[in-house]
Amino acid sequence: MALPLPHSSSPVRFADLKERVILVTGASSGIGAATARLLGAQGARVLLAARRVAACEALLDEIRSAGGEGLAMAADVARDEDMHGLVEAALTRWGRLDGAFNNAGVLGRGGPVAATADTDYDEVFDVNVRAAFHALRHQVPALRRGGGGALVFTASMAATVGFAQAAVYTASKHAVLGLVRSAALELGGEGIRVNALCPGVVDTAMSDVGFGSPAGRDAFVARTPAGRAGAPEEIAPAAAYLLSQASSFVNGQALLVDGGYTAV
Numbered sequence: 001m002a003l004p005l006p007h008s009s010s011p012v013r014f015a016d017l018k019e020r021v022i023l024v025t026g027a028s029s030g031i032g033a034a035t036a037r038l039l040g041a042q043g044a045r046v047l048l049a050a051r052r053v054a055a056c057e058a059l060l061d062e063i064r065s066a067g068g069e070g071l072a073m074a075a076d077v078a079r080d081e082d083m084h085g086l087v088e089a090a091l092t093r094w095g096r097l098d099g100a101f102n103n104a105g106v107l108g109r110g111g112p113v114a115a116t117a118d119t120d121y122d123e124v125f126d127v128n129v130r131a132a133f134h135a136l137r138h139q140v141p142a143l144r145r146g147g148g149g150a151l152v153f154t155a156s157m158a159a160t161v162g163f164a165q166a167a168v169y170t171a172s173k174h175a176v177l178g179l180v181r182s183a184a185l186e187l188g189g190e191g192i193r194v195n196a197l198c199p200g201v202v203d204t205a206m207s208d209v210g211f212g213s214p215a216g217r218d219a220f221v222a223r224t225p226a227g228r229a230g231a232p233e234e235i236a237p238a239a240a241y242l243l244s245q246a247s248s249f250v251n252g253q254a255l256l257v258d259g260g261y262t263a264v
């Protein structure tokens with residue numbers, strides 16, 4: 001019998017997240033929304049950010065109705081000033097930042113690497129890599145003020161293996177992992193942990209587009225030992241774990257949550 005998927009009212013509990021101030025980017029849908037919902041249910045103060053702020057506000061209403069607390073802001077993570085503004089907003093509202101789930105990302109158009117346009121490369125690297133670099137620039141000083149914290153970046157299983165027809169996306173996620181590992185080495189002595197969350201195939205708006213067709217999706221699922229795609233609610237507990245003290249000795253790691261896809 002298949003077990004039910006976890007959700008915000010499930011027994012998943014990270015008690016130390018209560019009243020922690022955590023920024024979640026890409027909170028308007030998919031993995032970011034599921035994680036923000038779970039963090040809110042733990043009692044964290046969540047700052048929800050994405051370009052589609054109306055979706056973040058709707059999620060915040062839901063979190064507040066369940067007794068949680070937060071703030072929703074429009075932000076384009078590719079813009080340095082927007083990332084700065086998010087961190088400042090957390091400091092102004094709550095006087096601290098304890099962690100961030102840097103999750104916003106784009107897939108790009110994909111296709112043969114030799115035929116990929118510079119504009120596609122720029123869009124993917126601006127959102128997936130430059131934003132991660134800016135996140136470290138602005139979030140690390142804020143965490144230092146509070147004596148430490150945890151940063152989690154959504155990479156992908158594509159940070160650890162190659163994918164034909166998705167070379168630019170794959171390269172961008174490898175770059176995220178490089179930033180994560182290097183920052184972890186630099187910051188570990190200051191009580192700041194930096195980890196990457198690496199999902200496999202997860203049913204979200206991104207994967208709807210990314211598979212290109214139901215047959216494309218089926219091909220990926222067929223290579224996943226779990227025999228199915230994951231749900232965003234199955235990624236969220238791993239993000240919460242990396243943000244919480246439950247992972248206090250985990251630093252600079254790529255946590256694969258991929259139904260076994262990369263276990264070959």
Ligand SMILES: NC(=O)c1ccc[n+]([C@@H]2O[C@H](COP(=O)([O-])OP(=O)(O)OC[C@H]3O[C@@H](n4cnc5c(N)ncnc54)[C@H](OP(=O)(O)O)[C@@H]3O)[C@@H](O)[C@H]2O)c1
Binds near residue numbers: 028075078105200205
């Ligand atoms: N789904 C998968 O199979 C899969 C697998 C591995 C890794 N991932 C990674 O998981 C993360 C979340 O993706 P998802 O699957 O949950 O897809 P999704 O539902 O499409 O979510 C993507 C999120 O990123 C936000 N975003 C994109 N560009 C942005 C920008 N310039 N500024 C601010 N926010 C931006 C989107 O919000 P707005 O459009 O409102 O700005 C949205 O909230 C991404 O980093 C993705 O690469 C996904």
